[in-house]
Amino acid sequence: MEANVNIYNDTQDLLAPQSIDEGIALIQNPSSLRGLIELEKIFGNLFTRQEIKEAWKLNCYDIEKSALYLQDLAPENMPEIHQTTSEIKEKISREIELNDIVEPNNDTLIENVVEGPTRGKIALEFSLSPQYINTTVVIFYISDEILKEIFSFLSPCDRGKCATVCRTWKHIDLSTNYLYKIDCQRVWNKEQSRPDENVFPQPFNQTSVLWGANFPEEYKEPEEYLKSFKNWRNMWIKRPRIKFNGVYASKTIYYKQGEANIMNIPTYQKVVFYRYFRFYDDFSICCLTTAKKPRDIAHNVSKIYEGVRVGEWAKKKSQIVMHLLAKHEVYTYNFKICSTFSGAHDTLRLEAISSRAPNDLSFSIMNLSSDAWPKYFVFYPFK
């Protein structure tokens, strides 16, 4: 046992990798450690360490091939392969005297720190690898598998951020698309579980007929639609969703004719107001119409704010239907979720509005072409 230990200590410079290729070969094939020691035991009398290592390198770090290669090179009168332990001990002590091998201690650990490259994937691996890289037997890096493990602890927003740091991380984000499964389920399973009836019975105390012809009959999206996304990450990007961490705002400008002035020329008043919608994940919604600008009020819009109107919403694919309760009537809005670029889902396009009295099933469709109705609602996230 002791002899073996000595071999281990002695062969440390044999095993210390000289290049990155060697280090990788050692990691990928742990048995090559013992193989190298065996090679040196057998051919140590005939070849120097350097030659053995070169043979090993020439044969693509394969121990068996390099053994055959060395055997070809060796002269015919091979010495006996099996040596006794005492012989090995003698040999080692001789070598230590000759080469003056110093056992690694704390001082040498610090001196041997490698200056790693500063660019690219290798640089990342170096920055994540231990500092005493040159002194131990085996180099080890943080592998992609472990980076994937780390990514699995991050939220999708942090993963999206990490993916823009460097190419390796971008590749890892792409190859861990299964991680988006939980996030997809969190976002859309709730939506799919919406009851068919009205969520708020008052004043919508009638059946779903109240919703009108444009109401999506059921909220379950067909399986073919889900399969068309191919993988979870793609679904996370492409499938339209409503964001709850902000408000959808629109600006409306129109001109109103005022009283004529002294010169009898009619005057016009410019009217500017904003309309804010905030969606909640319990299928309720609140709407605020005010003249205040988004940066002043966007983060204050909530159900308890003075003057808001409440209602409820439903969604199918990119279609949104919602009811808003006004004083004496119910407004039904039809929206379509649009994106300014792929995956943004930051705009609602107004498709139709109809109004009715609460107890009357007949409804009237509003004319959207007038200036009083905005065409788009843009998303403002909370700070």
Add this chain to the structure above:
Amino acid sequence: MFYNFNKIEEVKIRLRSAEGHICEVEESAALMSSFIRSMIEGFNEVTEVSLPNINSVVIEKVIEYMRHYKDKDPPIIKKPIISSKMEENTSAWDAGFIDADWNMVVDLMTAADYLMMIPLRDLCCAKMACKFKGRSIDELRAEYHIENEFPSEMEENLEFQHPWRLE
């Protein structure tokens, strides 16, 4: 004749580090590592395991973890982590245990990966994820010495490819 059964000591496993130091650990604690378990079960009466790529400081740390969770299961860390502070993601002992510098965490993680101790590896991964969480891209690049590999036109595109990163 009375045998004092209390005197029978538990078998100790000797772990040999990269420097050649030997650390002893009780067998029941060491069995937490699947690697050591397979060594013990595969070869009869093995009491010494050589770990040539783990240095002794890390082995001491691993043994501390093994002894603490000898009789109980480590807490499971929820995915995704909720905060960049380790105390809010896991138990207080775990957070104190992993509160070390970057190199130590990396060493511990590679050691845990090598020894096949999944709870410890997850703990280290969560710690590193905490360090990534809530950082801006420039901070991450500066901290881990990553140069910006993307050309400037591509950089603008990246923002559009990952719109959810600001959520």
